[in-house]
Amino acid sequence: MGQNQLGKRINAVRKDRGLTSDKLSELCNINATYLRQIEGGTKMPSLPVFIDICKALRISPDYLLQDELTENEISTIREVEKLWKDAPPQKQELVLTMIKAVLEHTEQ
Incomplete structure (x- = not known):
């Protein structure tokens, strides 16, 4: 999966959950600019950040990674x-x- 697909999924789930990027970044203890870069596909989150995003969004990692898993x-x-x-x-x-x-x- 490209960074862009991962970012788009994170963005869609965040919006579906009614969270702003500022709120999600706060929940994940990351900079809001960094989250916007992840959502925009210019940055890939580290594993700890990815796990924090999944927890904050209450979403399973396989949903976000479905293009990567066979x-x-x-x-x-x-x-x-x-x-x-x-x-x-x-x-x-x-x-x-x-x-x-x-x-x-x-x-x-």
């Missing part, structure tokens, strides 16, 4: 999420136990 990564995560949400609590516990067992087994 469809396989996104679709797999969404498929797992849908399966998890559709499963009753008992099955969620079983799945979590199975995942932990597999991860522990592969670490050995």
Whole structure:
């Protein structure tokens, strides 16, 4: 994704949330000029700033980075999420136990 796409998404979400660039920059502890540069596509935020922006906007990083993630990564995560949400609590516990067992087994 180009810096411009990321900036446009941040700008759109900020406006949708009813925040000014000054308010968002204050919430993220960054200079308002720097935020406008990010939104305008002339600057790329550092990882800590990116995380602060996501938190302040209450948006998931994958939404802002959707052009960077391959469809396989996104679709797999969404498929797992849908399966998890559709499963009753008992099955969620079983799945979590199975995942932990597999991860522990592969670490050995």
